[in-house]
Amino acid sequence: MSQAETAAAPTAPAGPVKATEPAEPTRAAVPTAPDAPRPVSPLWTLSLFRSELAITFRRWRTIALLGVLALVPVLIGVAVWIETRDGGSVGAGRGGDEVGPAFFSQVTNNGIFLVFASLATMLPIFLPMAIGVIAGDSVAGEANGGTLRYLLVAPAGRTRLLLAKYAAALVFCLVATVVVAVAALTVGAMLFPHGDVTLISGTRVSYGEALGRAAVIAGLVALSLTGIAALGLFISTLTSSGIAAMAATVGLLITVQIVNTIPQLHIVHPYLFTHYWLSFADVLRDPILWDGVVKNLGLQALYVAVFGSAAWARFTTRDITA
C-alpha cells in the first residue's frame, strides 16, 4: 500500500519512474478518454482467420462441392465393383494400355487402392476446379457483394485479409483431399478385400503402413493444389466479379492441362503447375522415389511465391470502388 502511494505521488524520488509519471495519472484519471488505447491482444487478430473458415465452410456451395468430391470415389468404386463382380479384370477388353498411374486394376486386390485411383482421377481436374471456385471467389466475391469495403474499414487490413483468405483456401485444399481420400477408403474397405498391400514395385507391406503412405499421398495432393490456390487468389484480386474470377481460374487450369498434353510444347511442360502432380504415385514404390515429389513441391512453392506476391501487390494498391 505505502509503496503504491509513494509511486503514485508526483514527488516520487525514484529516478526511472519519473519519466512515465506524467502519462500515467492522466490515463488513470480519464479511462474513457478517446485517445486511451484499448488493450489489444495480438491473438485477436486470428479471429479473422476463424471467421474466414466459418464463412467458407458454412456456405452451401462449399458443402455441395465437397459432396460432389465425395461422390466420385463412390462412383468409381461401385463401377469397378460391378465390372469385376463376375471375376473379370478392370479394362480387360481395352487392350490394357494403361496411361499413367491409374491404379484401377489393383483396386480389386485391395480396397486401399481406391484411394490412389480416386486421387489420381480427381487431381487433374475435379480437385483443382473446386479450389478454383473457392480461391477465385475469395476476394472477388466479397467485392461483388460489397462486403469487402466493410471488412476493410473494420479494419481487416489488406495484407491480413489476403493472408486469411489464402489460409482458408489452403484449409479447403486439405479438407477436399481428405474428403476424397476418406470416401474412397470407406467405399474401398466395404466393397473390396483389405489386408497386406502389394506396392507397385512388388513389395508387400502391412495395411497399416499402406495407410501411412495414403496419408502422405493425401498430404502431397493437398500441397499440389497450393499453386492453383495462389493463382486463383491472384485472379480474384483482379476483378469484382466472383463468377469471372472462378471461370478464369478454371479456364486457365484447363488450358494448362491441354498444353501439358501437347508434345510439341514439351519445353514449357516442366513449368506448368500440373506437370508433376501425379508424381505422388512414387510414394507407392519401395524405396520411395522422391525426385518427382520434390520437383512438384518446388514448383508449387514457386507458384505460391510468384502469384502470392502478385496478389498482394495488386490487392494492397487497388482502389476499392465496389
Next chain:
Amino acid sequence: MDQPSAQDTAASPAAAIETRGLTKRYRGGQLAVSSLDLRVPRGSVFGFLGPNGSGKTTTIRMLMGLIEASSGGARVLGEPMPRAARTVLPKVGALIEGPALYGFLSGRDNLARFDAADPTADPRSRARRIDAALDRVGLTAAAGKKARAYSLGMKQRLGLASALLQPRELLILDEPTNGLDPQGMREIRTLVRELAEDGTTVFLSSHLLDEIEQVCTHAAVMAQGRLITQGTVAELVAASRGRLAVTTPDPAEAVRILKEHGVTDLVVQDERITGELPSVEAGPPEEPPQGAEGPLDLAELNAALVHGGVRVRSFGTERASLEDVFVSLTGEGFDVAG
C-alpha cells in the same frame, strides 16, 4: 520535421476530419473530387450534401482508405489516412453506400463476421457487444433470421448496427435512412442525436435536405467534385436570407413603396409580392446595426405600406430552407450532375 508535427498535434483535437487539397482523378481521367478542403469539427453532426455524382462517396472512400487520393491528403481523428488506418479505423464506424451483408448468414452472424475483421475487437465481449448493437437499432427480434430475408430497411439497420459494434469516436453514415419508412427514419435520427450527445462526431451524407436540417449542426455542400461551402447549418441558412412576402389587393402601390425602401428583385404574382430585403452586408461594416441607416426594420416597412394606403393581408419573411441555400449555391435542382 518537428514543426509540422507540433502543428498537427495542436490541430488534431479540434477536427475529426480534415482534408487538404484532396483530389481524386479516376483512371479514365474523370475528376471525381477536386482539391477538397473539408473540416469536420469534433463533436459536430456534419451534413455532407450534394447531388448524386458530386463526389461525396468518393470523398468518403478516400477518408476510409478504400481508394487512394490522386493528390492532397486527409487526416481522420488527427492521424493521416490511409497510413494510420490500423489505428484510426477501429475508432470509426461506417456505413458506406448502403449495407452489404452475407445473405446466407443470420443478422447476428453478419455482425460477428465484421467484428472478427477488427483486430482490436475483443472476442470475449463479442456476443454482448453484438446484442447491444442489435438492440440499439431495434433488430433484436430479427437477429436470427438469414440476412437475405431482410427488407431494405432491416439491412440498413443491420449496417448501422455493425457501425456501432464498438464505442466510436466518429461515425460516417452515407445515406443512413435510405429505404426506411418514416417511423424508421425518425428512429435513426433519434439514434444519431443520442450518439452525438454521447460525444460521437457524426458525418452524415444525405440527399434529404430536411433531414440534414433537422439533425445536423454543420454542413458542407458539394457539386461536381468541388466543395461549394461549409459551415454551421445556422450560418448557411442565414447567409441566404429569407425573402419578404406581402399579400395585398393593391400590388402596384405596394411595389412602389417597397422599391422606395430599397427592396429589390420584386416579383408580383397576382396579389402576392415577394422581394429581396436590402442586405445587411451592403452597409458599411463599422456602422452599428441599430443605426438609422441600418437594416430595414420590418415593422417600419409594414407601417409605411399601411401609411401609403396599401391594404395588407399578410406580411412577413419566408425563412430560407437548406434547400433554398442548396439551389442558390449550386444553381441547379437536386438532379444528377451530368
